[in-house]
Amino acid sequence: MTSLAIENVQDYPRPPALEPVPQMLRILLGDHVVAETVRGFRVLETHHAPTYYLPPGDVFARLSPARGRSICEWKGVATYWDVTIGDVMAPRAAWSYPEPTRPFLPIAGYLAFYATSMDACFVGEHRVIPQPGNFYGGWVTDNLQGRIKGAPGTEHW
Numbered sequence: 001m002t003s004l005a006i007e008n009v010q011d012y013p014r015p016p017a018l019e020p021v022p023q024m025l026r027i028l029l030g031d032h033v034v035a036e037t038v039r040g041f042r043v044l045e046t047h048h049a050p051t052y053y054l055p056p057g058d059v060f061a062r063l064s065p066a067r068g069r070s071i072c073e074w075k076g077v078a079t080y081w082d083v084t085i086g087d088v089m090a091p092r093a094a095w096s097y098p099e100p101t102r103p104f105l106p107i108a109g110y111l112a113f114y115a116t117s118m119d120a121c122f123v124g125e126h127r128v129i130p131q132p133g134n135f136y137g138g139w140v141t142d143n144l145q146g147r148i149k150g151a152p153g154t155e156h157w
Contacts, residue, residue, distance in 0.1 A: 003143070004126060004142075005143060007144055009048060009049065009145070009146040009149075010046065010047065011146075012044040012045055012048065014045060014046040016043050016045035016048075016074050016075075017044045017045075018041055018042075018104055019044065021038075022038075023124035024038050024122070024124055025037050025040040025054055025123060027054075027121050028120040029061065029085050029118050032060070032085040034059065034083060034113070035058055035061070035111070036060075037054045039055050040053060041053045045074075047154075048131070048149055049139055049141075049144060049148050049150075050138055050139060051112050051137055051138050052121075052123070054111050054112075055109075055111075059111055061083045061084060061085040062084045063083060063094065063111070064081065065079065065082075066080040067080070076097050076104070077097070078096065080092045080094070081094040081096065081111065083117070083118075091117075092117075094111045094112060094113045094117075095112055095137070096109055114130065115130035115137070115139050123139065128140060131149075132150035132154075133149075133151055138150070
């Protein structure tokens with residue numbers, strides 16, 4: 001297994017940084033590959049697990065608009081998607097920024113997926129653990145150190 005560099009989430013920047021991901025990103029739901037790409041990006045923000053964004057052309061599932069929107073002070077207005085592949089549907093399991101702020105223009109229309117809604121997500125060969133809590137969608141990998149925001153009592157710091 002190819003190892004990922006050790007990273008401490010306290011060392012991630014604020015405002016967040018956007019960077020390309022050299023590893024293969026792969027998402028599974030049921031027995032199906034939802035997405036697979038080597039053209040992904042990740043957003044790094046202090047105390048957060050990285051959030052991974054995949055180009056829509058590398059997503060094989062059907063996406064249907066879901067209820068609601070949210071606002072990120074850094075990226076702009078997010079829209080949500082129901083994800084369907086085969087006979088499996090995950091409601092409100094992905095989101096995107098159709099018109100992100102200038103620093104995040106490279107991820108316009110790219111999709112991020114909640115690992116909690118998928119059966120498996122991978123960064124390279126590393127299986128992802130969902131970021132704690134039910135709001136943030138970061139992907140925790142075994143190379144991350146530090147206290148990751150999202151668990152009860154951490155939402156507002």
